[in-house]
Amino acid sequence: MSILLGVIADDFTGATDIASIIAREGMQVAMTIGIPNEDFDIGEAQAVVVALKSRTIAAADAVSQSLEALAWLQHRGARQIFFKYCSTFDSTAEGNIGPVADALADALGAEIAVVCPAFPKNGRTVFNGHLFVGRQLLQDSPMKDHPLTPMRQSDLVALMATQSAYPVGLIPYDVVSAGDTAITQAFEASIAAGKRHVVVDAINDDHLRALGRAVRDHKLLTGGSALAMGLPANFGITPKPASDASKVVDAKVKTAILSGSCSAATRQQLARARDLWPNFKIDLEALADGRPVVELALAWASQQRQDQPVVIYGSADPEEVEANQLRYGRQRSGELMEHALAEIAKALVSDGVHRLLVAGGETSGAVISALDIKGLSIGAEIAPGVPWTVTLSQTPLQVALKSGNFGGPDFFERALEIAG
Numbered sequence: 001m002s003i004l005l006g007v008i009a010d011d012f013t014g015a016t017d018i019a020s021i022i023a024r025e026g027m028q029v030a031m032t033i034g035i036p037n038e039d040f041d042i043g044e045a046q047a048v049v050v051a052l053k054s055r056t057i058a059a060a061d062a063v064s065q066s067l068e069a070l071a072w073l074q075h076r077g078a079r080q081i082f083f084k085y086c087s088t089f090d091s092t093a094e095g096n097i098g099p100v101a102d103a104l105a106d107a108l109g110a111e112i113a114v115v116c117p118a119f120p121k122n123g124r125t126v127f128n129g130h131l132f133v134g135r136q137l138l139q140d141s142p143m144k145d146h147p148l149t150p151m152r153q154s155d156l157v158a159l160m161a162t163q164s165a166y167p168v169g170l171i172p173y174d175v176v177s178a179g180d181t182a183i184t185q186a187f188e189a190s191i192a193a194g195k196r197h198v199v200v201d202a203i204n205d206d207h208l209r210a211l212g213r214a215v216r217d218h219k220l221l222t223g224g225s226a227l228a229m230g231l232p233a234n235f236g237i238t239p240k241p242a243s244d245a246s247k248v249v250d251a252k253v254k255t256a257i258l259s260g261s262c263s264a265a266t267r268q269q270l271a272r273a274r275d276l277w278p279n280f281k282i283d284l285e286a287l288a289d290g291r292p293v294v295e296l297a298l299a300w301a302s303q304q305r306q307d308q309p310v311v312i313y314g315s316a317d318p319e320e321v322e323a324n325q326l327r328y329g330r331q332r333s334g335e336l337m338e339h340a341l342a343e344i345a346k347a348l349v350s351d352g353v354h355r356l357l358v359a360g361g362e363t364s365g366a367v368i369s370a371l372d373i374k375g376l377s378i379g380a381e382i383a384p385g386v387p388w389t390v391t392l393s394q395t396p397l398q399v400a401l402k403s404g405n406f407g408g409p410d411f412f413e414r415a416l417e418i419a420g
Protein backbone atom coordinates (compact mmCIF):
# COMPACT_ATOMS: atom_id res chain seq x y z
CA MET A 1 0.00 0.00 0.00
CA SER A 2 1.24 3.52 -0.79
CA ILE A 3 1.55 5.95 2.05
CA LEU A 4 -0.13 9.34 2.01
CA LEU A 5 2.05 11.38 4.32
CA GLY A 6 5.78 11.00 4.85
CA VAL A 7 7.35 12.77 7.82
CA ILE A 8 11.04 13.41 8.40
CA ALA A 9 11.58 14.43 12.03
CA ASP A 10 14.87 15.91 13.21
CA ASP A 11 14.74 14.27 16.64
CA PHE A 12 13.07 11.31 18.32
CA THR A 13 10.85 13.12 20.80
CA GLY A 14 9.64 15.36 18.00
CA ALA A 15 8.89 12.24 15.97
CA THR A 16 6.66 10.73 18.67
CA ASP A 17 5.08 14.17 19.09
CA ILE A 18 3.97 14.44 15.46
CA ALA A 19 3.13 10.73 15.24
CA SER A 20 0.69 11.07 18.13
CA ILE A 21 -0.97 14.11 16.58
CA ILE A 22 -1.42 12.41 13.22
CA ALA A 23 -2.73 9.26 14.94
CA ARG A 24 -5.21 11.30 16.99
CA GLU A 25 -6.54 12.77 13.74
CA GLY A 26 -7.29 9.27 12.50
CA MET A 27 -4.32 8.25 10.35
CA GLN A 28 -2.62 4.88 10.83
CA VAL A 29 0.97 5.79 11.67
CA ALA A 30 4.21 3.84 11.70
CA MET A 31 7.33 5.34 13.21
CA THR A 32 10.81 4.21 12.28
CA ILE A 33 13.98 4.95 14.17
CA GLY A 34 16.43 6.13 11.56
CA ILE A 35 16.12 5.29 7.89
CA PRO A 36 14.53 1.86 7.77
CA ASN A 37 15.68 -1.12 5.78
CA GLU A 38 13.82 -1.86 2.59
CA ASP A 39 11.99 -4.71 4.34
CA PHE A 40 10.68 -2.60 7.26
CA ASP A 41 7.04 -3.62 7.69
CA ILE A 42 4.80 -0.55 7.71
CA GLY A 43 1.65 -2.66 7.94
CA GLU A 44 -1.42 -0.62 7.05
CA ALA A 45 0.26 2.73 7.77
CA GLN A 46 -1.08 5.76 5.94
CA ALA A 47 1.65 7.94 7.40
CA VAL A 48 5.24 7.03 8.19
CA VAL A 49 7.38 9.13 10.52
CA VAL A 50 11.11 8.66 10.05
CA ALA A 51 12.85 9.75 13.24
CA LEU A 52 16.33 11.13 12.66
CA LYS A 53 18.77 12.55 15.16
CA SER A 54 19.80 15.37 12.86
CA ARG A 55 19.07 18.53 14.81
CA THR A 56 22.54 19.26 16.09
CA ILE A 57 24.82 17.27 13.78
CA ALA A 58 26.80 18.91 10.97
CA ALA A 59 24.44 20.54 8.44
CA ALA A 60 25.81 18.49 5.53
CA ASP A 61 25.09 15.25 7.42
CA ALA A 62 21.59 16.43 8.34
CA VAL A 63 20.94 17.16 4.67
CA SER A 64 22.20 13.81 3.44
CA GLN A 65 20.24 11.84 6.07
CA SER A 66 17.08 13.81 5.32
CA LEU A 67 17.45 13.19 1.58
CA GLU A 68 17.93 9.50 2.26
CA ALA A 69 14.75 9.49 4.34
CA LEU A 70 12.97 11.35 1.55
CA ALA A 71 14.07 8.75 -1.01
CA TRP A 72 12.72 5.95 1.21
CA LEU A 73 9.38 7.74 1.69
CA GLN A 74 9.09 8.51 -2.02
CA HIS A 75 9.76 4.89 -2.80
CA ARG A 76 6.74 4.08 -0.59
CA GLY A 77 4.62 6.50 -2.63
CA ALA A 78 4.35 9.35 -0.08
CA ARG A 79 2.14 12.04 -1.60
CA GLN A 80 3.17 14.84 0.73
CA ILE A 81 6.37 15.34 2.76
CA PHE A 82 6.52 17.03 6.15
CA PHE A 83 9.83 18.15 7.64
CA LYS A 84 9.18 18.25 11.40
CA TYR A 85 11.42 20.42 13.57
CA CYS A 86 11.03 21.83 17.04
CA SER A 87 8.22 24.16 18.05
CA THR A 88 10.94 26.39 19.43
CA PHE A 89 12.79 26.29 16.09
CA ASP A 90 15.82 24.68 17.78
CA SER A 91 18.77 25.19 15.49
CA THR A 92 22.46 25.92 15.58
CA ALA A 93 24.28 28.79 13.85
CA GLU A 94 24.71 26.54 10.78
CA GLY A 95 21.11 25.35 10.63
CA ASN A 96 20.00 22.68 10.32
CA ILE A 97 16.44 23.77 9.53
CA GLY A 98 17.30 26.01 6.56
CA PRO A 99 19.75 23.67 4.80
CA VAL A 100 17.46 20.65 5.21
CA ALA A 101 14.36 22.58 4.07
CA ASP A 102 16.28 23.88 1.02
CA ALA A 103 17.51 20.42 0.08
CA LEU A 104 14.08 18.82 0.45
CA ALA A 105 12.44 21.63 -1.56
CA ASP A 106 15.01 21.17 -4.33
CA ALA A 107 14.68 17.39 -4.39
CA LEU A 108 10.89 17.58 -4.48
CA GLY A 109 10.77 20.48 -6.95
CA ALA A 110 8.58 22.30 -4.41
CA GLU A 111 8.09 25.89 -5.46
CA ILE A 112 7.03 26.96 -1.97
CA ALA A 113 7.27 25.56 1.54
CA VAL A 114 5.46 26.74 4.65
CA VAL A 115 7.48 27.44 7.82
CA CYS A 116 5.28 27.18 10.91
CA PRO A 117 6.54 25.90 14.27
CA ALA A 118 3.39 27.07 16.14
CA PHE A 119 2.02 24.66 18.75
CA PRO A 120 -0.64 26.71 20.61
CA LYS A 121 -1.57 23.94 23.11
CA ASN A 122 2.03 24.06 24.33
CA GLY A 123 2.19 27.86 24.27
CA ARG A 124 4.14 28.25 21.02
CA THR A 125 2.56 30.88 18.77
CA VAL A 126 3.76 32.84 15.76
CA PHE A 127 2.67 36.45 15.39
CA ASN A 128 4.02 38.83 12.74
CA GLY A 129 6.67 36.22 12.10
CA HIS A 130 7.89 36.23 15.70
CA LEU A 131 7.89 33.04 17.74
CA PHE A 132 6.51 33.24 21.25
CA VAL A 133 6.89 30.71 24.07
CA GLY A 134 3.99 31.47 26.37
CA ARG A 135 4.01 35.23 26.78
CA GLN A 136 7.70 35.59 26.06
CA LEU A 137 9.50 36.02 22.79
CA LEU A 138 11.59 32.94 22.01
CA GLN A 139 14.78 34.93 22.65
CA ASP A 140 13.63 35.87 26.18
CA SER A 141 12.33 32.39 27.05
CA PRO A 142 14.37 29.66 28.81
CA MET A 143 15.32 28.52 25.28
CA LYS A 144 17.99 31.24 25.32
CA ASP A 145 19.95 28.96 27.70
CA HIS A 146 19.45 25.66 25.87
CA PRO A 147 22.62 23.57 26.26
CA LEU A 148 22.94 22.75 22.55
CA THR A 149 20.72 25.13 20.60
CA PRO A 150 20.46 28.43 22.50
CA MET A 151 17.81 30.50 20.70
CA ARG A 152 18.60 34.21 20.91
CA GLN A 153 16.48 35.50 18.01
CA SER A 154 12.66 35.30 17.64
CA ASP A 155 12.09 36.69 14.15
CA LEU A 156 11.53 33.54 12.10
CA VAL A 157 11.82 35.34 8.76
CA ALA A 158 15.25 36.63 9.75
CA LEU A 159 16.28 33.28 11.28
CA MET A 160 15.22 31.32 8.22
CA ALA A 161 16.87 33.88 5.93
CA THR A 162 20.22 33.34 7.67
CA GLN A 163 19.89 29.55 7.32
CA SER A 164 18.41 29.23 3.83
CA ALA A 165 19.79 30.05 0.41
CA TYR A 166 16.33 31.14 -0.76
CA PRO A 167 14.15 34.22 -0.21
CA VAL A 168 11.81 33.99 2.76
CA GLY A 169 8.36 35.60 2.99
CA LEU A 170 5.65 36.06 5.62
CA ILE A 171 1.90 35.45 5.67
CA PRO A 172 0.73 37.51 8.62
CA TYR A 173 -2.02 37.05 11.15
CA ASP A 174 -4.72 39.13 9.38
CA VAL A 175 -4.47 36.95 6.27
CA VAL A 176 -4.43 33.73 8.28
CA SER A 177 -7.49 34.72 10.27
CA ALA A 178 -9.34 35.39 7.00
CA GLY A 179 -9.21 31.62 6.33
CA ASP A 180 -7.82 29.09 3.89
CA THR A 181 -8.79 30.84 0.65
CA ALA A 182 -6.96 34.00 1.72
CA ILE A 183 -3.95 31.91 2.80
CA THR A 184 -3.91 30.07 -0.54
CA GLN A 185 -3.92 33.41 -2.39
CA ALA A 186 -1.12 34.69 -0.18
CA PHE A 187 0.97 31.59 -1.04
CA GLU A 188 0.39 32.32 -4.74
CA ALA A 189 1.47 35.94 -4.23
CA SER A 190 4.57 34.73 -2.36
CA ILE A 191 5.52 32.44 -5.26
CA ALA A 192 5.02 35.31 -7.70
CA ALA A 193 7.27 37.47 -5.50
CA GLY A 194 10.02 34.85 -5.74
CA LYS A 195 9.79 33.51 -2.19
CA ARG A 196 10.63 29.85 -1.53
CA HIS A 197 9.93 29.58 2.19
CA VAL A 198 7.03 31.37 3.84
CA VAL A 199 6.67 31.86 7.58
CA VAL A 200 2.99 31.73 8.48
CA ASP A 201 1.47 33.23 11.62
CA ALA A 202 -0.70 30.99 13.80
CA ILE A 203 -1.85 31.68 17.32
CA ASN A 204 -4.56 29.07 17.73
CA ASP A 205 -5.60 25.67 16.41
CA ASP A 206 -8.20 27.19 14.05
CA HIS A 207 -5.37 29.02 12.29
CA LEU A 208 -3.44 25.78 11.94
CA ARG A 209 -6.44 23.91 10.58
CA ALA A 210 -7.08 26.67 8.03
CA LEU A 211 -3.39 26.56 7.09
CA GLY A 212 -3.63 22.78 6.82
CA ARG A 213 -6.42 23.14 4.25
CA ALA A 214 -4.46 25.80 2.35
CA VAL A 215 -1.39 23.57 1.94
CA ARG A 216 -3.24 20.48 0.76
CA ASP A 217 -1.48 20.57 -2.64
CA HIS A 218 1.97 21.55 -1.38
CA LYS A 219 4.68 18.96 -1.92
CA LEU A 220 6.65 20.02 1.15
CA LEU A 221 5.55 21.34 4.54
CA THR A 222 7.92 22.34 7.31
CA GLY A 223 7.08 23.07 10.91
CA GLY A 224 6.11 21.86 14.33
CA SER A 225 3.82 18.94 14.96
CA ALA A 226 0.62 20.98 15.39
CA LEU A 227 0.73 21.96 11.72
CA ALA A 228 0.00 18.30 10.96
CA MET A 229 -3.35 18.50 12.77
CA GLY A 230 -5.32 19.50 9.69
CA LEU A 231 -3.60 17.18 7.21
CA PRO A 232 -5.39 13.84 7.62
CA ALA A 233 -8.69 15.60 6.77
CA ASN A 234 -7.18 16.58 3.40
CA PHE A 235 -7.05 12.87 2.61
CA GLY A 236 -10.65 12.34 3.75
CA ILE A 237 -9.59 10.82 7.10
CA THR A 238 -11.51 11.57 10.29
CA PRO A 239 -10.38 11.33 13.97
CA LYS A 240 -10.57 8.03 15.86
CA PRO A 241 -11.12 7.47 19.59
CA ALA A 242 -7.92 7.44 21.70
CA SER A 243 -5.77 4.34 21.29
CA ASP A 244 -4.86 2.09 24.18
CA ALA A 245 -2.11 0.34 22.26
CA SER A 246 0.36 1.33 24.96
CA LYS A 247 -1.20 -0.95 27.54
CA VAL A 248 0.45 -4.13 26.39
CA VAL A 249 2.88 -4.32 29.26
CA ASP A 250 2.08 -5.51 32.77
CA ALA A 251 1.13 -2.74 35.21
CA LYS A 252 3.80 -3.74 37.73
CA VAL A 253 6.72 -3.49 35.36
CA LYS A 254 9.98 -2.09 36.59
CA THR A 255 10.17 1.53 35.57
CA ALA A 256 13.01 4.00 35.12
CA ILE A 257 12.88 7.74 34.54
CA LEU A 258 16.00 8.99 32.76
CA SER A 259 16.54 12.67 32.16
CA GLY A 260 19.22 14.68 30.39
CA SER A 261 16.90 17.56 29.65
CA CYS A 262 17.90 20.78 31.41
CA SER A 263 14.77 22.70 30.43
CA ALA A 264 12.86 24.70 33.01
CA ALA A 265 9.82 22.40 32.56
CA THR A 266 11.82 19.19 33.07
CA ARG A 267 13.61 20.58 36.11
CA GLN A 268 10.26 21.39 37.70
CA GLN A 269 8.92 17.92 36.87
CA LEU A 270 12.07 16.32 38.26
CA ALA A 271 11.81 18.30 41.48
CA ARG A 272 8.44 16.63 42.06
CA ALA A 273 9.67 13.21 41.00
CA ARG A 274 12.61 13.50 43.42
CA ASP A 275 10.17 14.10 46.28
CA LEU A 276 8.25 10.97 45.35
CA TRP A 277 10.81 8.39 44.24
CA PRO A 278 14.41 7.32 44.79
CA ASN A 279 16.76 9.36 42.65
CA PHE A 280 20.38 9.54 41.56
CA LYS A 281 22.19 12.47 39.96
CA ILE A 282 24.89 11.82 37.38
CA ASP A 283 27.93 13.94 38.15
CA LEU A 284 29.36 15.29 34.90
CA GLU A 285 32.69 16.14 36.47
CA ALA A 286 33.09 12.54 37.66
CA LEU A 287 32.17 11.32 34.18
CA ALA A 288 34.75 13.60 32.59
CA ASP A 289 37.36 12.35 35.06
CA GLY A 290 36.65 8.80 33.94
CA ARG A 291 35.23 7.65 37.27
CA PRO A 292 32.81 4.66 37.17
CA VAL A 293 29.64 6.75 37.38
CA VAL A 294 27.52 4.41 35.28
CA GLU A 295 28.48 1.45 37.46
CA LEU A 296 27.67 3.43 40.59
CA ALA A 297 24.27 4.44 39.23
CA LEU A 298 23.47 0.83 38.33
CA ALA A 299 24.59 -0.50 41.69
CA TRP A 300 22.40 2.13 43.36
CA ALA A 301 19.42 1.23 41.11
CA SER A 302 19.74 -2.46 41.92
CA GLN A 303 19.27 -1.66 45.62
CA GLN A 304 15.98 0.17 45.12
CA ARG A 305 12.50 -1.28 45.56
CA GLN A 306 11.14 -2.83 42.37
CA ASP A 307 7.61 -1.48 42.73
CA GLN A 308 8.47 2.16 42.27
CA PRO A 309 10.35 4.02 39.57
CA VAL A 310 13.99 4.93 39.86
CA VAL A 311 14.91 8.43 38.72
CA ILE A 312 18.37 8.91 37.19
CA TYR A 313 19.23 12.32 35.81
CA GLY A 314 21.97 14.66 34.69
CA SER A 315 19.65 17.62 34.35
CA ALA A 316 21.05 20.77 35.93
CA ASP A 317 20.22 24.46 36.11
CA PRO A 318 21.66 26.92 33.54
CA GLU A 319 24.54 27.99 35.84
CA GLU A 320 25.75 24.42 36.32
CA VAL A 321 25.36 23.63 32.62
CA GLU A 322 27.32 26.75 31.68
CA ALA A 323 30.11 25.89 34.13
CA ASN A 324 30.31 22.37 32.68
CA GLN A 325 30.38 23.68 29.14
CA LEU A 326 33.12 26.18 29.92
CA ARG A 327 35.17 23.40 31.43
CA TYR A 328 34.55 20.51 29.03
CA GLY A 329 33.03 22.15 25.94
CA ARG A 330 29.38 22.22 24.89
CA GLN A 331 29.46 19.20 22.67
CA ARG A 332 31.58 17.04 24.94
CA SER A 333 29.43 17.82 28.00
CA GLY A 334 26.31 16.81 26.07
CA GLU A 335 27.87 13.66 24.68
CA LEU A 336 29.29 12.53 28.03
CA MET A 337 25.88 12.80 29.68
CA GLU A 338 23.96 11.28 26.76
CA HIS A 339 26.39 8.36 26.59
CA ALA A 340 26.14 7.70 30.32
CA LEU A 341 22.33 7.76 30.31
CA ALA A 342 22.26 5.52 27.23
CA GLU A 343 24.58 2.97 28.89
CA ILE A 344 22.43 3.05 32.01
CA ALA A 345 19.28 2.50 29.95
CA LYS A 346 20.84 -0.49 28.22
CA ALA A 347 21.88 -2.11 31.49
CA LEU A 348 18.55 -1.40 33.18
CA VAL A 349 16.61 -2.96 30.31
CA SER A 350 18.72 -6.08 30.36
CA ASP A 351 18.11 -6.17 34.10
CA GLY A 352 14.33 -6.29 33.62
CA VAL A 353 13.21 -2.65 33.37
CA HIS A 354 10.38 -2.65 30.85
CA ARG A 355 9.06 0.86 31.11
CA LEU A 356 11.20 3.90 30.37
CA LEU A 357 10.37 7.57 30.57
CA VAL A 358 13.08 9.63 28.92
CA ALA A 359 13.24 13.42 29.09
CA GLY A 360 15.05 15.40 26.42
CA GLY A 361 15.27 15.09 22.65
CA GLU A 362 19.00 14.44 22.36
CA THR A 363 18.88 12.22 25.41
CA SER A 364 16.01 10.20 23.94
CA GLY A 365 17.94 9.86 20.70
CA ALA A 366 20.95 8.48 22.55
CA VAL A 367 18.87 6.07 24.67
CA ILE A 368 16.74 4.72 21.83
CA SER A 369 19.77 4.28 19.57
CA ALA A 370 21.68 2.43 22.29
CA LEU A 371 18.73 0.08 22.77
CA ASP A 372 18.85 -0.65 19.03
CA ILE A 373 15.13 -0.06 18.57
CA LYS A 374 13.97 0.05 14.96
CA GLY A 375 10.45 1.38 15.38
CA LEU A 376 7.70 2.41 17.78
CA SER A 377 3.94 2.08 17.81
CA ILE A 378 2.03 5.05 19.16
CA GLY A 379 -0.28 4.77 22.16
CA ALA A 380 -2.16 7.00 24.58
CA GLU A 381 -1.27 10.68 24.90
CA ILE A 382 0.18 11.63 28.30
CA ALA A 383 0.37 15.36 27.58
CA PRO A 384 0.07 17.32 24.33
CA GLY A 385 2.84 16.02 22.09
CA VAL A 386 3.95 13.16 24.37
CA PRO A 387 2.45 9.71 23.80
CA TRP A 388 3.22 6.38 25.37
CA THR A 389 4.76 4.15 22.74
CA VAL A 390 5.63 0.48 22.49
CA THR A 391 8.87 -0.59 20.86
CA LEU A 392 8.71 -2.85 17.83
CA SER A 393 11.15 -5.34 19.29
CA GLN A 394 11.14 -8.94 20.41
CA THR A 395 10.59 -7.94 24.01
CA PRO A 396 8.41 -4.85 23.73
CA LEU A 397 9.25 -1.99 26.04
CA GLN A 398 6.83 0.72 27.01
CA VAL A 399 8.56 4.03 26.32
CA ALA A 400 7.67 7.71 26.55
CA LEU A 401 10.01 10.27 25.03
CA LYS A 402 9.34 13.69 26.50
CA SER A 403 10.44 16.83 24.71
CA GLY A 404 12.26 19.02 27.19
CA ASN A 405 9.64 21.70 27.47
CA PHE A 406 6.52 19.57 27.29
CA GLY A 407 4.21 18.40 30.06
CA GLY A 408 2.90 19.97 33.26
CA PRO A 409 4.67 19.81 36.64
CA ASP A 410 3.02 16.41 37.40
CA PHE A 411 4.03 14.90 34.06
CA PHE A 412 5.82 11.84 35.47
CA GLU A 413 3.01 10.96 37.90
CA ARG A 414 0.44 11.40 35.15
CA ALA A 415 2.43 9.24 32.79
CA LEU A 416 2.55 6.40 35.30
CA GLU A 417 -1.15 6.76 36.11
CA ILE A 418 -2.20 6.23 32.52
CA ALA A 419 0.45 3.60 31.81
CA GLY A 420 -1.76 0.94 33.34
Ligand SMILES: Nc1ncnc2c1ncn2[C@@H]1O[C@H](COP(=O)(O)OP(=O)(O)OP(=O)(O)O)[C@@H](O)[C@H]1O
Nearest residue numbers: 147260261314316334337338360361362363403404
Ligand atom coordinates in the same frame (compact mmCIF):
# COMPACT_ATOMS: atom_id res chain seq x y z
N1 LIG B 1 24.64 18.63 33.91
C1 LIG B 1 24.79 18.85 32.60
N2 LIG B 1 25.77 19.67 32.13
C2 LIG B 1 25.90 19.88 30.80
N3 LIG B 1 25.12 19.32 29.86
C3 LIG B 1 24.14 18.50 30.27
C4 LIG B 1 23.93 18.23 31.65
N4 LIG B 1 22.87 17.38 31.77
C5 LIG B 1 22.46 17.15 30.54
N5 LIG B 1 23.22 17.80 29.62
C6 LIG B 1 23.07 17.78 28.17
O1 LIG B 1 22.11 18.76 27.79
C7 LIG B 1 21.51 18.34 26.56
C8 LIG B 1 20.01 18.45 26.75
O2 LIG B 1 19.40 18.23 25.51
P1 LIG B 1 18.12 17.33 25.34
O3 LIG B 1 17.74 17.49 23.90
O4 LIG B 1 18.33 15.98 25.85
O5 LIG B 1 17.05 18.03 26.27
P2 LIG B 1 16.08 19.24 25.91
O6 LIG B 1 16.82 20.16 25.02
O7 LIG B 1 15.53 19.79 27.18
O8 LIG B 1 14.93 18.54 25.11
P3 LIG B 1 14.29 18.90 23.69
O9 LIG B 1 15.38 18.84 22.67
O10 LIG B 1 13.30 17.81 23.54
O11 LIG B 1 13.70 20.25 23.86
C9 LIG B 1 21.96 16.92 26.31
O12 LIG B 1 22.99 16.90 25.35
C10 LIG B 1 22.47 16.49 27.68
O13 LIG B 1 23.42 15.46 27.61
Ligand SMILES: O=C(O)[C@@H](O)C(=O)CO
Nearest residue numbers: 013014017086087361403
Ligand atom coordinates in the same frame (compact mmCIF):
# COMPACT_ATOMS: atom_id res chain seq x y z
O1 LIG C 1 8.18 20.51 18.63
C1 LIG C 1 8.55 20.29 19.77
O2 LIG C 1 8.65 21.18 20.64
C2 LIG C 1 9.01 18.90 20.10
O3 LIG C 1 8.35 17.95 19.33
C3 LIG C 1 10.46 18.80 19.88
O4 LIG C 1 10.88 18.61 18.77
C4 LIG C 1 11.35 19.01 21.04
O5 LIG C 1 12.59 18.40 20.85
